[in-house]
Amino acid sequence: MATREIGRKGQRTEMKCRAPVWREAVGIAGRASVLLSCIPVAACDTAGREMPAAALVAFADARETDRSGDTMLIDMETFGRAFEIRRRLVLEETDQAMTVLPMVSVGALGEFLLAEPQEGQVNVYDTAGRLLRVVGRRGEGPGEFRAPISARKTLDGGIMVADVMLSRLTLYPPWGSGEPEVLASPLPLVVGAQDLGGSRYLLSGQVMTDRQPHLLHIWDREADEVERSFMPIGVPEESRPYAASYTSVDAVPEGDTIWAVWALSDTLYKFDRDGGVLERFPLSLPRPMGVLPGAEAGVITDPRARQAAAESLTQVNSVFLLGDDALVVQTMQARGFDAVWDLIIVDRQGARLWGAARMPRLFAVAGDLFYFSDPASLFPNHWIVARWRGDG
Numbered sequence: 001m002a003t004r005e006i007g008r009k010g011q012r013t014e015m016k017c018r019a020p021v022w023r024e025a026v027g028i029a030g031r032a033s034v035l036l037s038c039i040p041v042a043a044c045d046t047a048g049r050e051m052p053a054a055a056l057v058a059f060a061d062a063r064e065t066d067r068s069g070d071t072m073l074i075d076m077e078t079f080g081r082a083f084e085i086r087r088r089l090v091l092e093e094t095d096q097a098m099t100v101l102p103m104v105s106v107g108a109l110g111e112f113l114l115a116e117p118q119e120g121q122v123n124v125y126d127t128a129g130r131l132l133r134v135v136g137r138r139g140e141g142p143g144e145f146r147a148p149i150s151a152r153k154t155l156d157g158g159i160m161v162a163d164v165m166l167s168r169l170t171l172y173p174p175w176g177s178g179e180p181e182v183l184a185s186p187l188p189l190v191v192g193a194q195d196l197g198g199s200r201y202l203l204s205g206q207v208m209t210d211r212q213p214h215l216l217h218i219w220d221r222e223a224d225e226v227e228r229s230f231m232p233i234g235v236p237e238e239s240r241p242y243a244a245s246y247t248s249v250d251a252v253p254e255g256d257t258i259w260a261v262w263a264l265s266d267t268l269y270k271f272d273r274d275g276g277v278l279e280r281f282p283l284s285l286p287r288p289m290g291v292l293p294g295a296e297a298g299v300i301t302d303p304r305a306r307q308a309a310a311e312s313l314t315q316v317n318s319v320f321l322l323g324d325d326a327l328v329v330q331t332m333q334a335r336g337f338d339a340v341w342d343l344i345i346v347d348r349q350g351a352r353l354w355g356a357a358r359m360p361r362l363f364a365v366a367g368d369l370f371y372f373s374d375p376a377s378l379f380p381n382h383w384i385v386a387r388w389r390g391d392g
Contacts, residue, residue, distance in 0.1 A: 090382055096134050117148055120137060121134055121135060121137055143179070149162055206244065217275075228275040251319075261316045262316065266283045310334040314332070323367060360375050
């Protein structure tokens with residue numbers, strides 16, 4: 001174990017010095033530890049084009065002082081007033097599984113699915129941190145991945161994995177019941193897939209529809225047809241070339257509805273199961289969204305200019321269900337190789353119940369429990385489990 005600890009420290013030191021990249025990759029803004037947050041693509045039709053390379057930007061230890069005027073990346077005093085820490089959680093690591101860049105979702109009851117794009121696999125844990133199994137491995141054959149960016153449970157208890165580099169989906173049946181099935185993605189760039197039932201899936205990824213980029217899609221797997229593309233990038237036309245490089249979108253199906261957010265929109269969207277808009281709720285963010293670069297920016301390719309633009313914007317990162325009454329929205333701002341994370345909690349009518357800047361990174365919400373990165377640790381497998389006090 002000492003060897004693995006030393007290796008992890010060396011890895012994080014290297015990541016602080018420069019952006020860790022895939023062999024094919026270029027740098028982009030992302031999550032704390034790391035997020036595949038936006039993938040640069042030109043604001044034109046992507047059909048028939050070679051898929052753009054995904055890339056990563058690492059973020060330094062959340063306990064450090066950032067360089068942008070914020071005194072600390074995490075405000076533990078405010079966090080302590082709002083949340084009661086119930087326990088600390090350490091995810092088990094073995095020679096086969098290591099937490100590096102976790103993309104987390106809640107799996108079957110009492111499980112977490114951690115897609116590890118850098119490791120080329122998906123690790124399945126229980127809520128006590130025990131490693132239950134490893135799904136897939138690095139490669140390009142059946143059941144192998146180059147960059148698994150999303151792993152989600154299916155309605156029958158299986159797992160569907162989206163590989164952003166191979167532009168394909170892999171469907172694992174319930175544990176031990178058969179071989180994985182590899183499906184070509186109907187999107188040129190797929191960053192997520194969720195089971196809606198009846199051979200229909202909710203896919204995330206940017207495509208052009210009537211010259212307007214759309215981020216969510218209803219795909220009928222049996223008919224191999226995209227029934228509808230929705231959630232357009234709603235920005236002024238002069239800012240669209242720049243905004244189109246941000247493909248980060250998060251969506252949560254719930255009953256007859258789909259809740260969704262996009263990186264550069266301060267809005268919580270409520271769709272029906274066919275992609276029709278039910279309601280739009282403006283979000284009162286702890287930090288202002290910022291001003292998008294105009295037409296003069298185009299698609300920014302210089303890394304320093306791209307980083308400067310990213311640091312001026314608040315990105316809406318993810319949405320979580322909190323019990324039956326509320327939703328949690330996480331936002332972030334880039335800070336060089338660091339990031340600051342903000343949280344807001346809203347009711348089902350979009351009214352703000354609570355919000356604060358400079359919170360720990362939130363990985364998942366299960367029931368009324370929040371699973372955060374542990375600010376006291378350097379390692380991404382160290383989490384804290386907390387409950388919102390709910391007193392505003």
